[in-house]
Amino acid sequence: xxxxxxxxxxxxxxxxxxxxxxxxxxxxxxxxxxxxxxxxxxxxxxxxxxxxxxxxxxxxxxxxxxxxxxxxxxxx
Numbered sequence: 186x187x188x189x190x191x192x193x194x195x196x197x198x199x200x201x202x203x204x205x206x207x208x209x210x211x212x213x214x215x216x217x218x219x220x221x222x223x224x225x226x227x228x229x230x231x232x233x234x235x236x237x238x239x240x241x242x243x244x245x246x247x248x249x250x251x252x253x254x255x256x257x258x259x260x261x
Contacts, residue, residue: 197259217241
């Protein structure tokens with residue numbers, strides 16, 4: 186019996202990040218400043234599902250959004 190390992194659905198996770206940020210009333214610039222980014226590009230990449238936040242940034246994001254990390258990541 187072989188079970189496939191769970192994988193992150195990047196597109197759905199990005200859409201979820203976008204929805205959570207909007208629901209919390211945060212702006213991309215807010216997250217950019219708190220995470221210490223010079224530009225907002227990384228956050229837009231997260232929201233498109235092109236990349237995932239680093240674990241450090243995932244912890245910050247979960248804290249800002251008042252959710253646990255498993256509520257941010259969508260697993261296939």
